[in-house]
Amino acid sequence: MKLIAESGSTRTEWVLVEDNNLIQRAFTEGLNPFFQTRREISRSVRLGLPELFFKKKLEQVYFYGAGCSSHEKKNILGASLVAQFKTPIQVESDLLAAARGLFKCEAGIACILGTGSNSCFYDGKIIAKNVKAGGYILGDEGSGAVMGKHFLSDVLKGLAPKDITNDFYDKFRINANEVMESVYNRPFPNRFLATVSYFLADYLNEDYVYNLITSNLRSFFTRNVCQYDYQNYPVRFVGSLAHYYAELLRETAKEFGIDLKTIEETSINGLIEYHAMNREEV
Template structure:
């Protein structure tokens, strides 16, 4: 059996594969060693995943996650996995960016992008990531992500840049006051998750010109500040993630206005990852 994990800041999708077929899928909370301790990750996997699996004996475990870009963070995930599973062949821990590239491009070169709670991008040569513009997180970067869309939305609402009736509707819908929003952003853990949880308000009002423009400009910022640093004229640009999937009509507009060739758009990289690892095993 092969266990594949695709972990973002908000949730982790686990897929158990047997003989090339998906046997079981489980979702747990997001796992990010950059923000969570080894003990917290141990607890999440121990309580949220292990009790629901039919076996702890795996041929391979492939964990792709946000925050898995540094050796010490990779080591944390590797230790947690090997403490919970008996793995006979391989334990691989790598970035969620490589998961997106393998899922979207397979064994062909291209530019792969993530637009979810956070955002990221890379130039992939069909095997490895050869260029990566640092996403820098939702404060300094993460253009086009759910967290940044939520951040800009909240900023515009609290600074009265949107109609008063829309501001009141937002605060009533989420049951929040201005002081509560500020407290959640500056004092509570995982402010990126909180901000991303507010971004669906944009989808509900996407026909409002100010809202559509907000999303469009954020996507164009992502393309200009990230994708255009690669040799983007030579390759299709693919996207995965909930934001890319649910706002794909605006994403298409953004790529057209920046003269970028749009490739595949998927909601999740998991289906492509299953295909990728099956072809690797067969070769």
């Protein structure tokens, strides 16, 4: 039996798999070694997962996560999981999860739009090229966090429409000072910012909101996708925001001559298929 996990900054999806069959699925909070210590990760896993996940005899745990791009961060995550499951652990990035989940063993351009954003050219085995994501301060174009950041900046500066601003303050039960507190002094500001981005979906008929979202998506294509050979390889997307704004994402892709056929909410089903093929090389 295998345990496969895919984690963004907001949520982690865990699946127990035996002979390509899904046995049980569970969700916990997002795990990210950039924002959490080894002890905090261990505690989150132990308290968040059902006891069944610790009682099953596992041959391997495959964990794919945001923030797991360097050996140092992989080791933090791996040590936390070994302590909980007492079994071999393979920790890889959420970007490799996207590539394997979207393309299995085929070549293509894999893109993530969720709380954060990322992209790569995957040659069917490895990530052959990656335009660095930059995080929600220096990059993450098109992500929920960056959309939320741009909207809140407009709200604080009085540039967002007043009715949308008032609705935001009312629905979130928050004021300008608390916005600043949530972004600068509370844990996981990227999660807060991403939550704000989904609020905008109720106002897509407003030119301000439509333009804010599409300009962010356009920025993702311009600054990321266009740096790959996107005219000769398929482009596919995964992530909560990509799924949520799929129609606008497809419209924006067409501006770049891209026929976007595949948009998945998560990579987990593709990862189950990938690991059933016994292709475990990195």
